Amino acid sequence: MTERVTVTGPRRRRPRARRQAVAAEIDAQTQLGEVYMRALLRAQLRLGLTVAGVVFGLVALVPLAFTFAPRLTDLELLGVPLPWVVLGGAVYPVLITAAWFYVRHAERIERDFAEMVGRR
Amino acid sequence: MTANSSAGMAAVIVTAIATILIGMYGVRAVRTTGDFYVASRTVTPWWNASAIGGEYLSAASFLGIAGLVLAYGTDMLWFPVGYTAGYLMLLVLVAAPLRRSGAYTLPDFAEARLESTVVRLTSSVLVVAIGWLYLLPQFQAAGLTLRTVTGAPAWVGPVVVAAVVLVSVLGGGMRSITFVQAFQYWLKLTALALPVVFILLAWQSDGRPELATPEEPAFTDRTAVEITTDVTIDVTDPVTVRADGTIDGEPIDDELTLTSGEHDITAGSVLTFPAGAQIPHASQLTPMSGEHWALPMRSGGDHPLYSTYSLILALFFGTMGLPHVLVRFYTNPDGRAARRTTLTVLALLSLFYVLPPLYGALGRLYTPELLLTGRTDAVVLILPGELVDGAAGQALTALITAGAFAAFLSTSSGLTVSVAGVLSQDLLGRRVRNPVTGFRLGAGLALLIPVGLALSSPTLSIADVVGLAFAVAASSFCPLLVLGIWWRRLTWPGAVAGLITGGGAATAAVTTTIVLGPQDGWLGALLAQPAAWSMPMTFTVMIVVSLLTQRHVAPGVDRTMVRLHTPENLDLDRGDWDPEDRWRHP
Known part of the structure; x- marks a missing residue:
């Protein structure tokens, strides 16, 4: 007969206490609470600016490329000129992918923040 | 109708x-x-x-x-x-x-x-x-x-x-x-x-004609164009058309040579262009050759x-x-x-x-x-x-x-x-x-x-x-x-x-x-x-x-930032500003 073991969860109390503490710090607008808030803002802003910057940068290259490398505009894909391929179709999947990437990562940042503060 | x-x-x-x-x-x-x-x-x-x-x-x-x-x-x-x-x-x-x-x-x-x-x-x-x-x-x-x-x-x-x-x-x-x-x-x-x-x-059934021929756009066939709003057109190459209506303020129902320059065409006129004629553009449009287009x-x-x-x-x-x-x-x-x-x-x-x-x-x-x-x-x-x-x-x-x-x-x-x-x-x-x-x-x-x-x-x-x-x-x-x-x-x-x-x-x-x-x-x-x-x-x-x-700086800005950026499922103080108040207490 196997020996009976009582399974306990001794670590449960401490994190909850810590979580409540973080929420309280934010509510009370203490310096510590502000540190948490600023970290959240900075993470979200960095993500947003990165995605915006990369997409805007890529798109902004297109007029430059067409102006200074006019030979690009002579290329064709299945009979459609390259500028039409890029602006009439190819750009859209890029936008959607960037949006999907952003949503995924923004939600992850919020999950991490929620872990720290504790759910309702 | x-x-x-x-x-x-x-x-x-x-x-x-x-x-x-x-x-x-x-x-x-x-x-x-x-x-x-x-x-x-x-x-x-x-x-x-x-x-x-x-x-x-x-x-x-x-x-x-x-x-x-x-x-x-x-x-x-x-x-x-x-x-x-x-x-x-x-x-x-x-x-x-x-x-x-x-x-x-x-x-x-x-x-x-x-x-x-x-x-x-x-x-x-x-x-x-x-x-x-x-x-x-x-x-x-x-x-x-x-x-x-x-x-x-x-x-x-x-x-x-x-x-x-x-x-x-x-x-x-x-x-x-x-x-x-x-x-x-x-x-x-x-x-x-x-x-x-x-x-x-x-x-496709038309034989997939080229969308942009290098020249400026032209009428492929003899084409009658009905003008439904007054328009000023800019003619570059003189062209002889059959005109029925009012051109440059003159009523006309005859052959007419449109000289280079602007012409006013009154609503209700019909212009018939010969095949191959270059299309004069309305004056607010800038003509583009097909190549540039x-x-x-x-x-x-x-x-x-x-x-x-x-x-x-x-x-x-x-x-x-x-x-x-x-x-x-x-x-x-x-x-x-x-x-x-x-x-x-x-x-x-x-x-x-x-x-x-x-x-x-x-x-x-x-x-x-x-x-x-x-x-x-x-x-x-x-x-x-x-x-x-x-x-x-x-x-x-x-x-x-x-x-x-x-x-x-x-x-x-x-x-x-x-x-x-x-x-x-x-x-x-x-x-x-x-x-x-x-x-x-x-x-x-x-x-x-x-x-x-x-x-x-x-x-x-x-x-x-x-x-x-x-x-x-x-x-x-x-x-x-x-x-x-x-x-x-x-x-x-x-x-x-x-x-x-x-x-x-x-x-x-x-x-x-x-x-x-x-x-x-x-x-x-x-x-x-x-x-x-x-x-x-x-x-x-x-x-x-x-x-x-x-x-x-707004006194409640820190509270507002909590409201703007934290997920709603967190139990945090988000301030008391509530835009829905005005619906509840009109």
């Missing part, structure tokens, strides 16, 4: 009646704003995204893009790209915080974040300006459509659309009915997608690189500042849903915006006479009837007409509600005691001014005017939202100074272009596409003035 025009008329009437009926049904289904508030919690991102798409796809998207592509080619593809990318910028910079702010209108947001009624009032004036600028081309497009499809005089369209919008807005508020707007998206998508299949098949960076006037970048900036950063866009975000249950909805919106818009350029490109081949009549914006309406014969062609034309009307109605309802709300709350507020009377008065005013402008102002390309509205939004509300959401040190004097200088300068530039027409040289480029200088100007003024007035 021909069979074609009665089918078109029927489509217009059905769309109008359906809109009014649904508006009335909406009154019964949504009795209080509270109901709307509760209902909004049950709308899934999918329906919400369709609704946002439905409201966003305006006359500029449905008709304007194809018209611009027909006339100016590749460079005009930036319009659909920018309209779509605007939602990406909105997503990554403001979507979730904007929803979490709980603001219903842009002035609401400004007041909640900066805790000042001055900034609220300034925002209100700008909302009205942008709203009117955006409504104007909707009404012009309505006039164009009714005239093209049914032959009605040009004033009928704006008046009909304004009347239907007024009835439905006063009757129940289109805003409360997510499903109507959602349905409008799918109607618009079908109305463009189905005819495109037939058009492409017709092109097919290439990028050829149509931006004297400074194509500047104009292209300025347009990209305006479209990318203007979307978030449009008055009717924010209202729709409110129907998302929370910030996370707002993000997911925006992602879906991007996909839906991408699906739609692939289509209009096809109409423009094939229109240059099959309906080049629009370059002469100057009504290139009508290409979407005309092309299916031109390429598909008989009853099928009529049915497709009726479908497209219904789609176009859905575009005018949904966008103008959304804008009218936003502008009327702001007019009645913030600008008429103290003078009219009863809020319902105030809203009605606001709705009337919101429609009256742009309809008046649409009837009196020179015909500008639809997508161009909408582009101008984007430029003003990008130079005013984009900086306000981005700085307000991410920068605690923004103060109300800074925000007001930025809105007035940048927003005001963009509005002035845009108004000059509309009133005086396009100007030459650098000045013309700077006035026609102001975003590249006015948007950085607003950002700079807002930042500098804020730094100089740090004692005016």
Whole structure:
């Protein structure tokens, strides 16, 4: 007969206490609470600016490329000129992918923040 | 009345009646704003995204893009790209915080974040300006459509659309009915997608002729062109035509040689051109050879690189500042849903915006006479009837007409509600005691001014005017939202100074272009596409003035930041500002 073991969860109390503490710090607008808030803002802003910057940068290259490398505009894909391929179709999947990437990562940042503060 | 025009008329009437009926049904289904508030919690991102798409796809998207592509080619593809990318910028910079702010209108947001009624009032004036600028081309497009499809005089369209919008807005508020707007998206998508299949098949069976021959566009066969609006045409090569009507003020019914230079042609005239004749362009259009048409960076006037970048900036950063866009975000249950909805919106818009350029490109081949009549914006309406014969062609034309009307109605309802709300709350507020009377008065005013402008102002390309509205939004509300959401040190004097200088300068530039027409040289480029200088100007003024007035930082800014940025499922103190208060205690 196997020996009976009582399974306990001794670590449960401490994190909850810590979580409540973080929420309280934010509510009370203490310096510590502000540190948490600023970290959240900075993470979200960095993500947003990165995605915006990369997409805007890529798109902004297109007029430059067409102006200074006019030979690009002579290329064709299945009979459609390259500028039409890029602006009439190819750009859209890029936008959607960037949006999907952003949503995924923004939600992850919020999950991490929620872990720290504790759910309702 | 021909069979074609009665089918078109029927489509217009059905769309109008359906809109009014649904508006009335909406009154019964949504009795209080509270109901709307509760209902909004049950709308899934999918329906919400369709609704946002439905409201966003305006006359500029449905008709304007194809018209611009027909006339100016590749460079005009930036319009659909920018309209779509605007939602990406909105997503990554403001979507979730904007929803979490709980603001219903842009002035609401400004007041909640900066805790000042001055900034609220300034925002209100700008909302009205942008709203009117955006409504104007909707009404012009309505006039164009009714005239093209049914032959009605040009004033009928704006008046009909304004009347239907007024009835439905006063009757129940289109805003409360997510499903109507959602349905409008799918109607618009079908109305463009189905005819495109037939058009492409017709092109295929025609032996897939080259879309852009290197020369300037010419009539392939002997072609009779009926002029339905007075037009001034610019003849480059003298051409002998058979003319019946009034040319340069002289009645004529004979052979006539049009000499080089401008000629006035009165409505009702018919010009028959011989095969191979070069097509004289309406004087407001700049002729382009097929070679240039097919290439990028050829149509931006004297400074194509500047104009292209300025347009990209305006479209990318203007979307978030449009008055009717924010209202729709409110129907998302929370910030996370707002993000997911925006992602879906991007996909839906991408699906739609692939289509209009096809109409423009094939229109240059099959309906080049629009370059002469100057009504290139009508290409979407005309092309299916031109390429598909008989009853099928009529049915497709009726479908497209219904789609176009859905575009005018949904966008103008959304804008009218936003502008009327702001007019009645913030600008008429103290003078009219009863809020319902105030809203009605606001709705009337919101429609009256742009309809008046649409009837009196020179015909500008639809997508161009909408582009101008984007430029003003990008130079005013984009900086306000981005700085307000991410920068605690923004103060109300800074925000007001930025809105007035940048927003005001963009509005002035845009108004000059509309009133005086396009100007030459650098000045013309700077006035026609102001975003590249006015948007950085607003950002700079807002930042500098804020730094100089740090004692005016909103006292509750830290609490507001918690509200804007933390997920709703966290139990945190978000302050007591609640925009829904006003619905609960009217």
